[in-house]
Amino acid sequence: MRKLKWGMIGGGEGSQIGPAHRLGAGLDGAFEFAAGALDHRPDAGRDYGRRLGLDADRAYGDWHEMLEGEKNRPNRVDLVTVATPNSTHYEITKAYLEAGFHVLCEKPMTMTIEEGEDIVRIAEATGRICAVNYGYSGYSLVRHMKAMVARGDLGQIRLVKAEFAHGHHADATDADNPRVRWRYDPAQAGVSAQFADCGIHALHMACFVTGQDVEKLSADTVSCIPSRVLEDDAMVNFRLSGGTVGRLWTSSIAIGRQHGLTLQVFGEKGGLRWAQEQPNQLYFMPLGGRLQIIERGEANLSPEADRTSRVTIGHAEGMPLAFANIYKDLAEAIRAGKEGRPIDPAANLYPRAEDGLRSMAAVFAVAESGLAHGQWVEARPPMFR
Ligand code: NAI
Incomplete structure (x- = not known):
């Protein structure tokens, strides 16, 4: 081939x-x-x-x-x-x-x-x-979370909590650093800084894992460093198409947080917790049971997790391998198209592009709601209403 x-x-x-x-x-x-x-x-x-x-x-x-x-x-x-x-x-x-x-x-x-x-x-x-x-969304255990939710291991999903909070723009004296300044300049960054840069990853993750889309949201956006026009911190409440309640915190002034992307999913029958800085472990608590640590690469995970895990259990895999899984999916999609066959469902x-569009609608909704002191606003793009 x-x-x-x-x-x-x-x-x-x-x-x-x-x-x-x-x-x-x-x-x-x-x-x-x-x-x-x-x-x-x-x-x-x-x-x-x-x-x-x-x-x-x-x-x-x-x-x-x-x-x-x-x-x-x-x-x-x-x-x-x-x-x-x-x-x-x-x-x-x-x-x-x-x-x-x-x-x-x-x-x-x-x-x-x-x-x-x-x-x-x-x-x-x-x-x-x-x-x-x-x-x-390419991490093996994120794929596994999605598979667990889809097959009903957690029952109906009640609540999802996503965070993407780091502290790399917390130094007010660094405001003129060219790598930082453009991000808070509306002419270059658009209507949102931190939410558009990082919050959309957390929001996408919440939607990807639950298999639901954002319908409406309410945002509290602030510039903790007062000279900034655009937000460096946002707390966003949202509602998903399947009725799940969503909470999201994103920040760039959270000193001590490094990458800071985490996701928690709470259903009727159990809860899941995953953090991008320790991506090889997934914490699962079944209702009335004991906390379980699911390791990337262990036996009997979902086909979606197996397909996206390369190195033996106990040897860490990280972010470039998550990107590699997006490329692996795309290689399969392109080949399936060339060969005129259906794509492997696990890929x-x-x-x-629809996800990219939904993110843009969420960015504009966060900006609108932030200016309106947290008023709930429509978050779907006109095309999908
Ligand atoms: P960067 O500023 O570090 O690098 C940008 C690169 O693009 C530079 O090499 C620059 O010379 C080149 N470039 C600029 N204009 C160009 C043009 N017209 N034609 C060809 N090359 C051009 O930026 P960074 O952080 O690598 O971000 C790039 C994009 O990736 C951004 O959209 C950012 O939001 C996104 N990003 C995504 C991440 C993810 O996890 N998916 C993480 C970090 C960034």
């Missing part, structure tokens, strides 16, 4: 997320890194691409050049990852989908709900995959 060809836009030298994508895409031998426009500085992007092993004629200076160079090649890339800053996602993703490429776009997928709806329509019209990198779990 020939390897699929993979291209990347953004993720240049020194970027935060580029290495995790390259590790993830390369891990199972399904994708070969074949083309890239890796940096906003053309020469730096070409040079870095060549150093990473790209052929000189496929280490491009920018994404337009890459589109022209790839679209008519017989061995053109099968999948393009967009890992550039947020404001560029829409135009790049749109252009590549329209040229017939499958795309994995970083979150947030777009800057507005309208752009999000446009991407959903284009993906549907072109029949191309548009995935969104809610990469934490059909990668986040879609």
Whole structure:
């Protein structure tokens, strides 16, 4: 079976997320890194691409050049990852989908709900995959949580509690740091800072695991550092389509918290607790029973968990391997499409453009509710009401 060809836009030298994508895409031998426009500085992007092993004629200076160079090649890339800053996602993703490429776009997928709806329509019209990198949904035990909820191990889900709270923007004297400043500048970040950056991961996780969508929400948004226009902390109450109550806290001023992504799910028959910093253990408490620690890689887990676990039990797996599971799903989806067969259901779990759009609607709802002192507001995108 020939390897699929993979291209990347953004993720240049020194970027935060580029290495995790390259590790993830390369891990199972399904994708070969074949083309890239890796940096906003053309020469730096070409040079870095060549150093990473790209052929000189496929280490491009920018994404337009890459589109022209790839679209008519017989061995053109099968999948393009967009890992550039947020404001560029829409135009790049749109252009590549329209040229017939499958795309994995970083979150947030777009800057507005309208752009999000446009991407959903284009993906549907072109029949191309548009995935969104809610990469934490790739963890084996997150897949297992979803499987446990779906098969009824917890009964009806009453409550979900999600957090994504870190302390990396807590230093008020660091406000002019260029890596921090843009995130709280409405012109560059849009209507929300911390919720759009981190809160949407926690919200996506709550929806992914419960299999429900957000319908309405109420948000208390604050800038704990007063010079910031956009929020650095938010507490969001929400309601899911299956009746589950949702609570979410996201913060960037929580000193002492590192990554801080956690999920707890409480049903009629039991509760689950998982933390991204200890991703190889899942805590399950059955009603009236004893606390159980489920280990990644143990026997008799769900097919969804088995498929996304690579290293023997007791040896830690981490975040790039979660990203690798999104790529593993996408490789299966692309191959199934080429071969005209249905996709393996255990692989059909990668986040879609629809998830990216729902996140944008939630971002705008949080901003609206925050300004209205926590008033409950509609959180579904117009397209899905
Ligand atoms: P970064 O600022 O560290 O790196 C951005 C890279 O993109 C740089 O190499 C830059 O030269 C390049 N770039 C900028 N404009 C470009 C253009 N027009 N064409 C080609 N390359 C261009 O940013 P970071 O933190 O890596 O974030 C990138 C994206 O990934 C953001 O949308 C962010 O929200 C998302 N992200 C997602 C995470 C996840 O867990 N899914 C985690 C961290 C970031």
